[in-house]
Amino acid sequence: MIDIHYSAEVRAAKDADQPIVALESTIITHGMPYPQNIEVAAQVEQDIRDSGAVPATMAVINGTLHVGLEADDLKALGQAQGVAKLSRADMAACLATGGTGATTVAATMIAAQYAGIEVFATGGIGGVHQGAETSFDISADLHELAQTPVTVVAAGAKAILDLAKTLEVLETLGVPVIAFGQDEFPAFWSARSPLAAPLRMDSAEDIAKAHATRRALGLPGGQLIANPIPAEDQIPSDELAPIIASAQADADAHRITGKGVTPYLLQRIYEQTKGRSLTANIALVRNNARLAAGIARALSGQSD
Amino acid sequence: MIDIHYSAEVRAAKDADQPIVALESTIITHGMPYPQNIEVAAQVEQDIRDSGAVPATMAVINGTLHVGLEADDLKALGQAQGVAKLSRADMAACLATGGTGATTVAATMIAAQYAGIEVFATGGIGGVHQGAETSFDISADLHELAQTPVTVVAAGAKAILDLAKTLEVLETLGVPVIAFGQDEFPAFWSARSPLAAPLRMDSAEDIAKAHATRRALGLPGGQLIANPIPAEDQIPSDELAPIIASAQADADAHRITGKGVTPYLLQRIYEQTKGRSLTANIALVRNNARLAAGIARALSGQSD
Amino acid sequence: MIDIHYSAEVRAAKDADQPIVALESTIITHGMPYPQNIEVAAQVEQDIRDSGAVPATMAVINGTLHVGLEADDLKALGQAQGVAKLSRADMAACLATGGTGATTVAATMIAAQYAGIEVFATGGIGGVHQGAETSFDISADLHELAQTPVTVVAAGAKAILDLAKTLEVLETLGVPVIAFGQDEFPAFWSARSPLAAPLRMDSAEDIAKAHATRRALGLPGGQLIANPIPAEDQIPSDELAPIIASAQADADAHRITGKGVTPYLLQRIYEQTKGRSLTANIALVRNNARLAAGIARALSGQSD
Ligand SMILES: [Mn+2]
Ligand SMILES: [Mn+2]
Ligand SMILES: [Mn+2]
Numbered sequence: 001m002i003d004i005h006y007s008a009e010v011r012a013a014k015d016a017d018q019p020i021v022a023l024e025s026t027i028i029t030h031g032m033p034y035p036q037n038i039e040v041a042a043q044v045e046q047d048i049r050d051s052g053a054v055p056a057t058m059a060v061i062n063g064t065l066h067v068g069l070e071a072d073d074l075k076a077l078g079q080a081q082g083v084a085k086l087s088r089a090d091m092a093a094c095l096a097t098g099g100t101g102a103t104t105v106a107a108t109m110i111a112a113q114y115a116g117i118e119v120f121a122t123g124g125i126g127g128v129h130q131g132a133e134t135s136f137d138i139s140a141d142l143h144e145l146a147q148t149p150v151t152v153v154a155a156g157a158k159a160i161l162d163l164a165k166t167l168e169v170l171e172t173l174g175v176p177v178i179a180f181g182q183d184e185f186p187a188f189w190s191a192r193s194p195l196a197a198p199l200r201m202d203s204a205e206d207i208a209k210a211h212a213t214r215r216a217l218g219l220p221g222g223q224l225i226a227n228p229i230p231a232e233d234q235i236p237s238d239e240l241a242p243i244i245a246s247a248q249a250d251a252d253a254h255r256i257t258g259k260g261v262t263p264y265l266l267q268r269i270y271e272q273t274k275g276r277s278l279t280a281n282i283a284l285v286r287n288n289a290r291l292a293a294g295i296a297r298a299l300s301g302q303s304d
Numbered sequence: 305m306i307d308i309h310y311s312a313e314v315r316a317a318k319d320a321d322q323p324i325v326a327l328e329s330t331i332i333t334h335g336m337p338y339p340q341n342i343e344v345a346a347q348v349e350q351d352i353r354d355s356g357a358v359p360a361t362m363a364v365i366n367g368t369l370h371v372g373l374e375a376d377d378l379k380a381l382g383q384a385q386g387v388a389k390l391s392r393a394d395m396a397a398c399l400a401t402g403g404t405g406a407t408t409v410a411a412t413m414i415a416a417q418y419a420g421i422e423v424f425a426t427g428g429i430g431g432v433h434q435g436a437e438t439s440f441d442i443s444a445d446l447h448e449l450a451q452t453p454v455t456v457v458a459a460g461a462k463a464i465l466d467l468a469k470t471l472e473v474l475e476t477l478g479v480p481v482i483a484f485g486q487d488e489f490p491a492f493w494s495a496r497s498p499l500a501a502p503l504r505m506d507s508a509e510d511i512a513k514a515h516a517t518r519r520a521l522g523l524p525g526g527q528l529i530a531n532p533i534p535a536e537d538q539i540p541s542d543e544l545a546p547i548i549a550s551a552q553a554d555a556d557a558h559r560i561t562g563k564g565v566t567p568y569l570l571q572r573i574y575e576q577t578k579g580r581s582l583t584a585n586i587a588l589v590r591n592n593a594r595l596a597a598g599i600a601r602a603l604s605g606q607s608d
Numbered sequence: 609m610i611d612i613h614y615s616a617e618v619r620a621a622k623d624a625d626q627p628i629v630a631l632e633s634t635i636i637t638h639g640m641p642y643p644q645n646i647e648v649a650a651q652v653e654q655d656i657r658d659s660g661a662v663p664a665t666m667a668v669i670n671g672t673l674h675v676g677l678e679a680d681d682l683k684a685l686g687q688a689q690g691v692a693k694l695s696r697a698d699m700a701a702c703l704a705t706g707g708t709g710a711t712t713v714a715a716t717m718i719a720a721q722y723a724g725i726e727v728f729a730t731g732g733i734g735g736v737h738q739g740a741e742t743s744f745d746i747s748a749d750l751h752e753l754a755q756t757p758v759t760v761v762a763a764g765a766k767a768i769l770d771l772a773k774t775l776e777v778l779e780t781l782g783v784p785v786i787a788f789g790q791d792e793f794p795a796f797w798s799a800r801s802p803l804a805a806p807l808r809m810d811s812a813e814d815i816a817k818a819h820a821t822r823r824a825l826g827l828p829g830g831q832l833i834a835n836p837i838p839a840e841d842q843i844p845s846d847e848l849a850p851i852i853a854s855a856q857a858d859a860d861a862h863r864i865t866g867k868g869v870t871p872y873l874l875q876r877i878y879e880q881t882k883g884r885s886l887t888a889n890i891a892l893v894r895n896n897a898r899l900a901a902g903i904a905r906a907l908s909g910q911s912d
Contacts (some may be wrong), residue, residue: 002824047365056419088782092822093807097814106782114825133740136776141752143781144446170439174392174410199397215395216306217418261346322746437742450751472744477751478696478714503701518700520610543749 002095003251004115005067006060013054013118014250016268022112022120023057024149025102029083030073030263031123032278038078039201040282042071044289048121051293052302053056058111064290068117068279077102087140105152106144109222118211118299119151121292123285124188125224127157127166129261132250137258138169145186146173155284155289159188160244160265163195171198175209176214176223178207180291184228189280191228201225204291214301228240233283237277243272308419309365311372317358318420318546322599325352325593326416326424326454327361327407332378333387335427335566336582344586348593355597356606362415367402371419372543381406383582391444409456410448413526414598417452422515424456425596425601427589428492430526431461431470434563436550441562442473442528450477454526455515457596459588463492464548464569467499475502479517480527482511484595488532494541495532505529508595512602531595537587539580541589547576609661611701612723613669615676622724623661629656629897630720630728630758631665633710638733638871639731640886646686648890652897656729659901660910666719668694671706686712695748697726699839706858713760714752717830721756726819728760729900731893732796733832735774737767737869738856745866746777754781759819761900763837763892767796768852769875771803782830784822786815787897789887797862797888798845799836809833812899816906821856835899841891843884851880 006014013020020086023044028037045055059077059227065232066073071186074168077083077100086094091110094101103111105125112120126139137187157166170177179185187193201207214223228234247268256264269277310318311592317324332341349359361370363381367550370377381404388405388453390398395414398405407415409429416424422516423475449456454502461470483489483501491497505511511529518527532538551572573581614622621628631652636645653663664676667685669807672683681829685708692709699718702709711719713733720728734747753760769827775793778785787793789804795801809815815833822831855876855890864872877885 002821030432087779088827089779089784092825093784093809093818093826096817096821097809110825110827118483128440133440134771136736136741136780138776138780140780141781165440168442171391172440172444173443174444176393176397178397199394201397201401208395209400215305217414219392219398219414221394247651262774289477297718432744437744469744472746473696475695476744476746476748480697480701480749482701503698505701505705513700513704517610517704521700521703521718523696523700523718 003064004166005064005066007056007066007070009054010056010068017261017300019302020051020056020117021053021294021296021302022108022117023055024078024105024106024108025057025059026085027123027285028078029080029102030085037153037168038074041078042304044285047108047286047289048293051290053293053296056115058103058108060091060099060101060103061093062100063095065095065111065114069110079143080199086128088144089140105141109144109148109150109152112150113148118149119153119292119296121153121285121288123154123288124156124158124279125152125154127161128169129165130160130162132162132165138186142166142169142173142175145170145224146221148222149215149220151207151225152222153227153288153295155188156186157188157286158225159190159240160248160269162264165186167195167198170224175221176210177234178210178225180224180225180227182228186226186228187237188284189235189240189277191230191234192237197226204294205298209293211295212300224292225295229280229284230287233280235273239256243269247272306369309368309370311360311374312545313358314360314372321604323357323423323597323604324360324455324607325357325600326412326421327359327413327597328409328426329361329381330389331589332382333384333406336580337599338382338389342378345382348589351590351593351599352526355563355594357597357600359518360419360421362407362412364366364395364403364405364407366400366404367466369399369415369418371415392448393444406542409445411450411456413452413456413555416454422454423463423596423600424454425589425592426456426458427585427592428460428462429456429458431465431467432473434464434466435445446470446473446477446479448530449479450473452526453509453519453524456526457529457531457599458590460490460530461492462566463494463544464552464573468489471499471502474528479525480514482514482527482529484529484531486532490530490532491540491541492588493533493544493581493587495535496541496564499596501530508598509602511599515599515603529595529599531592533584533588537584539577539584547573552574610673613672613674615664615678617662618664620674625908627661627901627908627910628664628725628863629661629900629904630716631663631728633665633667633685634693634712635731635893636686637688639692642686646682649682649686652893655894655897656901658799661899661901661904663842664723664725667715668699668702668707668709668711670708671703673703673719673722675719678905690840696752697748698767703847713749717752717756717758717760720768725901726758727904728758729893730762731889731894731896732764733760733765735769735771736777738768738770739772740773746785750774750777750783753778753783753832754829756830757823757828759833759903760830761814761833761835761896761903762897763796764794764834765796767798767848768856768870768877771795771801771907775806776802778832778855782817783829784868786818786831786833788833788835794834794836795845796892797837797848797885799842800845805834812902813906815903819903819907833899835896835901837888837892838895843881844887849878855880866869
């Protein structure tokens with residue numbers, strides 16, 4: 001067992017068996033500049049509280065796993081430089097060597113399971129990168145969903161990925177992919193996409209029941225809830241597709257590869273959409289936080 | 305724990321510690337028209353009884369996992385329309401939402417393990433699809449074999465798949481692939497193939513011993529027993545290969561993709577072989593049922 | 609549970625809670641001719657003793673798992689013909705049928721875990737083969753590292769593999785890849801490579817701490833410690849790269865495929881380097897044995 005540092009709010013929620021929603025922290029350290037990053041993080045936490053659950057933002061700080069960040073921890077993390085982006089492969093090393101790191105989807109799932117939290121809200125999961133048939137670049141998030149029993153609410157996978165291949169890998173790995181309230185698999189900044197979702201559910205209660213059934217069956221993994229961005233906040237896919245394609249072409253032309261690709265593409269899309277991609281990103285994370293709170297409440301038997 | 309609905313016969317067999325063989329149900333709902341589908345299912349069940357074991361056909365009916373189907377359940381399933389084809393990704397959701405679904409290889413393995421059944425007979429497993437190097441279309445059956453401790457008796461993988469790549473993935477995932485009584489990896493409708501099997505065994509007892517040793521070692525997965533179709537029932541591979549190739553070319557020409565490919569190919573092969581593919585399919589499933597019964601008996605200490 | 613045959617030395621070490629280092633045996637049966645193979649094996653075992661730990665060479669002999677080989681076992685194995693090369697897929701079958709086999713990286717990890725040994729020294733792990741984007745040929749060692757909690761000390765992956773893709777797959781599978789004392793991922797016969805290592809550690813103590821933290825977190829897999837070959841023993845990568853490329857071109861020209869590729873390439877590289885590849889191989893295995901002993905000591909609380 002490792003030591004967990006709980007925030008006072010999460011500690012109290014655990015003691016009282018209240019519903020809790022895990023949150024990742026790379027959105028704070030790698031997603032936006034200070035102080036916008038901590039303002040958005042505080043807003044998302046408040047959305048969860050307003051929806052009847054307790055937020056637990058995860059991070060590793062000086063070698064200690066934090067489950068729930070106090071305001072001063074959040075502020076320090078939001079201003080820190082060179083913070084590691086932790087995934088399954090490097091989380092234990094960071095803990096062992098006293099490092100500080102923000103948690104990706106995979107690491108947040110590990111932390112959530114370790115702390116007994118079953119629902120997690122994020123923006124979009126990682127997946128199969130464009131060109132993975134020759135680069136083999138596939139996010140660890142997919143295998144994490146296959147093995148760690150946490151329900152992850154996201155607006156799909158980040159739309160700069162190869163979404164069709166991402167769905168194939170999730171099927172191969174046996175991960176339930178459940179679109180919320182629609183038949184299509186949403187495409188992050190857009191609610192619509194040409195891809196059919198493997199499963200559809202229309203209530204937090206059904207999602208909670210499916211989660212509990214998986215646990216009862218002894219299946220080890222989680223569920224991906226693909227929650228479409230609200231229509232009023234989306235960038236329509238016919239507008240977005242050429243922007244993504246042109247950003248990808250730029251990345252290829254400048255020979256950007258490996259870990260450099262994602263930040264490069266996101267920055268280009270931010271510029272090309274005159275900042276609307278970031279506005280949409282904030283809207284979808286908040287939307288996911290509210291649904292995740294509903295699922296956590298349903299799992300605790302606190303349905304509406 | 306979820307509730308299991310056992311048939312009377314399987315319940316009695318479990319109480320008496322008799323050998324049991326699991327059977328899948330997609331062959332009933334998606335493999336043949338009514339009433340041939342339930343006649344063949346009943347025949348395969350009888351083959352298992354004649355070989356000294358008890359059949360347990362798996363299905364999810366109205367949200368309940370059935371282990372062993374009574375005659376009226378079988379008949380109803382055989383006539384039902386729009387039944388889901390369940391795999392690891394959607395089995396829990398079907399149970400949770402009160403749905404009805406037939407079990408693929410992956411879902412049958414999960415159900416078998418859950419019910420304490422260690423041997424399962426089917427036709428052919430899923431695997432790596434033709435063109436998977438760009439489509440990433442790989443069946444969940446392969447990862448299921450890597451993690452669920454059930455010995456699966458099949459006539460190899462369905463011959464419309466890329467068999468060489470299927471063997472590579474099974475090796476990567478650490479799945480024992482054991483040809484029964486020959487050195488080659490059989491090719492579903494044909495006993496012969498140009499592919500060497502990684503392992504060969506010549507008796508049900510050896511297969512049972514290997515299964516038990518895997519369990520004793522604590523290894524989590526199952527074994528694939530590649531049981532060649534009886535010579536008198538096969539479609540020789542030099543006759544079959546051009547038929548499969550032409551069916552695949554047709555599918556490409558008509559831009560059939562995704563989940564539509566397998567049913568399309570099987571239908572074309574059925575037409576081109578004037579129905580012999582279905583006759584061969586029935587012969588090989590019955591052959592697999594008999595071997596599976598022998599393995600289940602050997603595992604129960606009831607060897608000949 | 610299966611029976612383990614312990615050597616007297618390993619048995620005593622277990623009873624006294626002394627640090628133990630696992631060793632594989634394919635280097636004996638498939639790596640060098642007799643008697644050089646057993647001389648080198650004895651030397652590597654002695655290196656481990658000189659570094660304060662006890663060596664446990666793994667093999668399956670006549671259906672029994674040996675953990676630690678007595679001198680006569682080692683000699684018999686070193687002279688045996690047609691010994692199987694065991695991986696996860698065939699280890700249980702070999703045990704069940706009374707066979708004899710040498711353990712690859714994957715099988716050695718399984719044996720080590722089964723015997724309660726947490727550290728293992730080898731030459732280089734298997735990985736993604738050149739051309740795997742169309743052949744799908746990927747070693748089972750990678751998935752073994754993802755699931756079996758053993759720290760493996762190697763000079764990286766064998767340099768005839770596609771090292772960039774091997775790193776991608778390890779990241780996807782969540783395996784920590786820790787370069788020892790440098791920032792680059794070493795390339796087996798060369799300490800240098802153009803690839804950055806995902807993690808770097810500079811002491812056996814840190815590696816042991818990360819191992820223990822992984823265990824405490826409940827993560828199932830191991831760690832790959834990429835330990836560069838000592839500078840004085842390496843074949844510089846600019847000298848080696850064209851030799852590997854020409855060997856690969858020869859293999860392609862002679863249409864060598866599948867399991868034949870690796871031995872063919874190693875033999876060509878041996879010839880082209882006038883035997884220096886083998887000398888380097890021995891130096892790097894000894895170097896890995898010493899570091900592994902240090903890690904095992906640190907894990908036992910016996911740090912310097
Ligand atoms: Mn990546
Ligand atoms: Mn598929
Ligand atoms: Mn291979």
